[in-house]
Amino acid sequence: MNKVNANKIKAVIFDWAGTTVDYGSFAPVKGFVDGFKSIGFDITNEMARKPMGLLKIDHTRAIAAMLPEYISEEQILQAYSAFEATLFADIENHCDLKDHLLETVAALRERGINIGSTTGYTLAMMEKVLPAAEKQGYAPDFCIAPDQTSKGRPYPYMIWENMKQFGIQNPREVIKVDDTTADIAEGQNANCWTVGIIMGSSELGLNRQEVAGLSAEELEGEKKRVRAAFYQAGADYIIDDLVELLGVVDDINRKLAQNEPHKLLTPGPLTTKQAVKNAMLTDHCTWDEEYKAITTGVLRDITAIAANEDYATVLLQGSGSYAVEAMINCLTKAEEKILFLVNGEYGKRMLTIARNSGKTFDYLSFAETEPVDVAALEQKLQEDREIDTVITVHCETTAGVINPLEAIVEVAKKYGKKVFVDAMSSFGAYEINMPDLDIDVLASSANKCLEGLPGLAFVIAKKTLIEASKGNSLSHSLDIYDQYRGFYTGGGKFRFTSPTNILLALRQALDEYQKEGGLEARRERYRKNYTVLTEGLAQLGIQSIVAPENQSYIITTFDLGSHDFAKLYNTLKTEGFIIYPGKLTSLPTFRLGNIGDVYPSDMEALVKAIETYIKTQ
Numbered sequence: 001m002n003k004v005n006a007n008k009i010k011a012v013i014f015d016w017a018g019t020t021v022d023y024g025s026f027a028p029v030k031g032f033v034d035g036f037k038s039i040g041f042d043i044t045n046e047m048a049r050k051p052m053g054l055l056k057i058d059h060t061r062a063i064a065a066m067l068p069e070y071i072s073e074e075q076i077l078q079a080y081s082a083f084e085a086t087l088f089a090d091i092e093n094h095c096d097l098k099d100h101l102l103e104t105v106a107a108l109r110e111r112g113i114n115i116g117s118t119t120g121y122t123l124a125m126m127e128k129v130l131p132a133a134e135k136q137g138y139a140p141d142f143c144i145a146p147d148q149t150s151k152g153r154p155y156p157y158m159i160w161e162n163m164k165q166f167g168i169q170n171p172r173e174v175i176k177v178d179d180t181t182a183d184i185a186e187g188q189n190a191n192c193w194t195v196g197i198i199m200g201s202s203e204l205g206l207n208r209q210e211v212a213g214l215s216a217e218e219l220e221g222e223k224k225r226v227r228a229a230f231y232q233a234g235a236d237y238i239i240d241d242l243v244e245l246l247g248v249v250d251d252i253n254r255k256l257a258q259n260e261p262h263k264l265l266t267p268g269p270l271t272t273k274q275a276v277k278n279a280m281l282t283d284h285c286t287w288d289e290e291y292k293a294i295t296t297g298v299l300r301d302i303t304a305i306a307a308n309e310d311y312a313t314v315l316l317q318g319s320g321s322y323a324v325e326a327m328i329n330c331l332t333k334a335e336e337k338i339l340f341l342v343n344g345e346y347g348k349r350m351l352t353i354a355r356n357s358g359k360t361f362d363y364l365s366f367a368e369t370e371p372v373d374v375a376a377l378e379q380k381l382q383e384d385r386e387i388d389t390v391i392t393v394h395c396e397t398t399a400g401v402i403n404p405l406e407a408i409v410e411v412a413k414k415y416g417k418k419v420f421v422d423a424m425s426s427f428g429a430y431e432i433n434m435p436d437l438d439i440d441v442l443a444s445s446a447n448k449c450l451e452g453l454p455g456l457a458f459v460i461a462k463k464t465l466i467e468a469s470k471g472n473s474l475s476h477s478l479d480i481y482d483q484y485r486g487f488y489t490g491g492g493k494f495r496f497t498s499p500t501n502i503l504l505a506l507r508q509a510l511d512e513y514q515k516e517g518g519l520e521a522r523r524e525r526y527r528k529n530y531t532v533l534t535e536g537l538a539q540l541g542i543q544s545i546v547a548p549e550n551q552s553y554i555i556t557t558f559d560l561g562s563h564d565f566a567k568l569y570n571t572l573k574t575e576g577f578i579i580y581p582g583k584l585t586s587l588p589t590f591r592l593g594n595i596g597d598v599y600p601s602d603m604e605a606l607v608k609a610i611e612t613y614i615k616t617q
């Protein structure tokens, strides 16, 4: 189940000519000029260099393709054999080591890093180069030529052979160092880190005397050109000299350490599946037909989780609160009175929204550790006949209380009220049958129990209610009616810039939801997580605050006792768990969410980590 996460750099794979030996990579250039002369073409050094990095026969073909005339296969082979003759006659004179190579390699080895290599030279050529380099003190731990694998650059096979040799599983633990764009492509195809070196590179194409003959500005101009070429080829780092490589290794190791996988035991954003994150890797255009079709599919699939064709889902760019605000703002009329049921932060947030948008409203307030009292609601509805809409939070994430949604809706409907639900942290994990219960509107987001990424929220509402809401909204950006029209008459069109990558991730998250087995399976997993967690911590004397019958299986508030939250947090973080501070004013607590791509085994590991923490206090 666990993928191997990149840990730190374990190998640096160097190219040969232009990168570690043969400053400026002149041996092949001379060879190609002679090679093409043999078939009657005068090519420039620049032309000879252009495909540098490729296996030499492929390089010959690439030059041939640049010529204005058709070059037959026979001519290509003739040019290649003339190229080889020149090269072999002279190759040992083009094996001078590049500046700072030996000390850099020694420093890398000191850090336990393997030194690998790939090349555009054939094995026969390398048989001349290797001993010449070794004589000067440079002998990488592994070398492979493209004619030893089925294909040369830009295929990644030579890098794979290096990884095989060094027993490396993850290409993100490998750096490829190169001096041409073809080499950088090889590294990219292997998904390694790629480093382009400027000085002495084939791309710069100058020998030491030529470099010395340039003015400072001229050299800067040439370097700028090379840097641009490497940048366009997608190099991760671009350096002047090999000596800078050690700093690159440090920087990558720092990034890898930051990427240490951890489990977010918070109410969102959550730990998500790799497949969900990977879905973000394409750039999409908002109004493209294919993209609009994806959007339409997402709307349909979200609706199907809780409702039927009498309802529509409207996505909104933003976090969950944007959908809550839109729901309150657009789907109630100015003269309507709203009753909010408040037993935590999210209920209070809705009061702020209502106040700021000048709504007429009242509220009933309950303790944060207690559910909404349905009897109190009924009494209120008897007393105040003006109320049109009752709005409640389903799972109050503040303490983790699950409110009695069915009973609330039943009473509200008995008095003919509309019911809106903030189902942010329950949607996808608790059954909410909107048509059966006659719930009018629900708000949630991509990054809670759907296990998508943050950036998209949505409301599911009765179509009749949305269609009657034209002109209600005080906000243009959050206008549900307008957004609905874009989606349903515009064929899946977002009104404004769509968070395209996040939508693709949501598409994947919905696929994962179905793959897991939908609501039933996800609910089951969360319940198991919850049970393992609460029972395990109870054994350690850590009790949850909310009574079990009112406690959600989403997030739980625990008594912190005399423990120091910051200390507990930091210790658990080093173990790969991110916990959440408590929010109760009455006593010190901490919270643990058990939703997202987390499993009972993670909960067991967390309980163990907390046990170890307690024992060492």
Ligand SMILES: *Cc1c(COP(=O)(O)O)cnc(C)c1O
Pocket (backbone or CB within 6 Å): 267, 268, 319, 320, 321, 322, 324, 346, 393, 395, 396, 397, 422, 423, 424, 425, 445
């Ligand atoms: C997460 C959450 C929200 C939305 O919060 P955002 O930070 O805007 O995503 C609203 N209500 C509840 C109950 C939540 O759990």
